[in-house]
Amino acid sequence: MAQTINTEVTRTDARRKVTGTASYAADMIPAGMLHGAMACSAIAVGSVTSIDTSAAEAEPGVVAVYTHETLPDYKTVKGFYAGGPGSSSFWPMEGTEIRYAGQPLAYVVAESAAAARRGADLVSVEYSESGAAIHMDPEESFVVGAGEDSEGMILTKGDLQAGLDGASQTVDMTFTTPFQHHNPMEMFAATAEWRGDRLTVWMPSQSVRTLRAGIAGAYGLPETSVRVISPFVGGAFGSKAGITPYAMLTIAASKAVGAPVRLIVTRPQMYTVATFRPETQQRFRLGADAEGRLTAFEHVETAQTPRFDDVVNPGTHITRAMYACPNIRTEQRLSRSDTNTGGFMRAPNEMQTFFGLESAMDALALKVGMDPVEFRRANDTMTHPTADVPFSSRSLMESYDAVAQGFGWSERGREIGSMTDGDWLVGYGCATATYPTNILASNARVRMQATGSAYVELAAHDVGTGTYTIMAQVAAARLGLPVEAVDVVMGEGDLPVAPISGGSTTAASAGSAVHDGCMKIARQVAEVVSSMAEGPLAGVDPSRVTLDDGTLRGPDGQSQSLAEALQMVPEGEVEVVGTFRHPALTPELIHATFAGGYGTAGPVTPEMAMFAFGAEMAEVRIHRYTHEIRVPRLHGAFAAGTWLNRKTSHSQLMGGMVWGMGSALHEVTETDTPRARFLNANIAEYLIPVNADVREVRVEMLEERDDYVNPLGVKGIGELGIVGTAAAIGNAIHHATGKRLTALPFRISDMVSA
């Protein structure tokens, strides 16, 4: 059997994706379907004094217009940051209250999408407006969970002040990162169809289990009455995890109108009806001795949160894992403003914080007079600095050495501004990437037939991550089948429980459940064939039979292929449920996942700290006269345990680095500050990297073995690539120009003024 793990396998869904037959939620068109559209608030804070729907109702094709007064049987769920499945704790259209700009106020149902949109435009609302602030004021912030045991929201080790006082060099730097929106290419959508009290919802989702359990709970229905279908997801990045108001509005409208209703959220509305990356401020105070060893490390992160939710994405929990230091202090703060609830956007704890940390490390390396890579080496550690447990594996410096070689780091001029090429100022910068290995419970149903086919079913998702392919690869490798012989079914809420596709968990957790299923099949088959009178494994102790890439092996060298052995099983097939329950998963965490929640263990367990690592290097060129910033080369080397599929892993890491470049140079949700609303709410003025922005992006994937994280030795990589990129680019800009940029994104105007 050809090796299938750690090879370049073309996606099993590639054909469906290039022929347009991959079904995304909005591609489902149930018979008799009507179209929904929302009218959203033009003000940020206040109340609705009246809504006139008559013009909308008179519009040809409009079937119904619902407001807070007229939408029957509209249900809501608890918000995520209050422990529920919802995207926000505040639900629009329950009353007249308006708490953020772009809040849904009316829902139009019509015979065509165009009529629905026109109807929504014709809804006329009178407001009573109050003052609002869209930006946080870091001076008006508070410590998360202050006064309680708040899971290390403030943490101190050693004596920070002593560490600063004893340092030969220190930096005290404050960085800011802006609001950002995920902007997956697939627009948010929901289609609801009621048949009696049975409900089907087609909706792109990172967690079909969360949707199913939450919706069923809200309507008091048994989960068996609710189907949630999301076979393909057109990008998510954290935006399609929770139950949103637009979904619950669509479900209620469908029920009220008595027909299936599909809502495709408009691109501008996507900025306010789901979540986003909150703006943050990052303050670092670092000190180092003359040899470049850290003596003091302080990180205070202050992040924006709405009035009605505490959006805690604790970045300090990740930064403090990075470098050895005897004196560490971290603090996690929030500051309120008038927005909807933010949430997690690709590397929600890491992107902002590593922009700050890795820029500050660069500045300190310079002060100490060390090469930035050597400065990291001097502070590398195999023990988690605050948790005091070993890393299960940590190949940070191996990553630096690998990327440095391919990049040509040794060519880097030591002095600032020492590299030029004609009218271009050239700079090289580097930064560390890391991402925690989060662990969730998972199940997977695996069935293998003697004919040589296998079926894998689980409620996981392929949000572009290659999940269909890697699940097939894991089963194919264990069962000794070609990848094409494994059929993978996912993206439905009634399949065996698998984790939310978030926190880079699916490959590790769900993949390990598939692995376990294959092992269970082998055990069952071994029991049958060992009890037979004849056959290669007749009479052997089944508990001593092992599975080795599709071959059952007895203790004394006997062997039989699994497919052949299956022919001796009366049913000609075996079906099992594989499970993954890492020892670090408590019963409470397992319960949370099975109830549709996010029962994550790690990255720090009582025994180990689990993180993937990488190093990124950027070459920037800044034009001497026009000041335009170009990134002709972006290189990264990463180590994340086992690579299941070198092709899809490469794409994920590369895509992450492209995102990192976006954070560095493009992405910001601008605000109309006086009116407290997002301004560039579309996909042309919210800049993301386009093809012409992306030149050479090189990804190197290092071999690393980690037997602790899970049976496959896999760490998640969906988010790793974005971490550190912005700092690498910022550090390269500093190297080229001597300008230390502390606010994302970097722009020509910064080059002129700073």
Added chain:
Amino acid sequence: MSKTPPDLRRPGVSRRGFLQGSSVVAGSLGIAASAQAQAQGETEPDSAARTIRLNVNGTSRQLTVEPRTTLVEALRDTLGLTGTKIGCNQGQCGACTILMDGIRVNSCLTLAVMAEGVEIVTVEGLADPTGDLHPMQTAFSENDAFQCGYCTPGQILSAIACIDEGHAGDAAEIREYMSGNLCRCGAYPNIVAAIEQVRDSQQG
């Protein structure tokens, strides 16, 4: 999006027609529709549905649409050809790219009634009837030129046109002429590699 203005290439899709399409999506539905009705000297009400014929992937299809119905919504919601995707519905992302007489067009900025009499190709029409993929489809698969796949139908049609236009000379030119098709998954280097592969095989 960079593309050869249709009025230079073919009279069927006029520049005026495109401007009307744009203004429709910008929100002044009634105005554009009546301007169009006036321009055509018609007297029927703006909103009256009409029956049109579209030539899609070599098949003539009859359908009834409102004047304001966009081509992408007619393809998807009326003809059930959901391979064409909507990523913004306002001409910013290229997800809805189709070919009209070989020219790449944003179908969200095109009214269905403007598309009569031209040959429309969508992603469903690329593989040959035996199921063999178009070389660009194969190249996208092999080069992993996507992750989520949502931008892919538009990218593939745009890529085919990019080569046909003669805008695939080198990687830099491809990047420039493919920059109207956004890919949030960041598959750009692989998209460029796929296009180079097809270009080279066609030259070879």
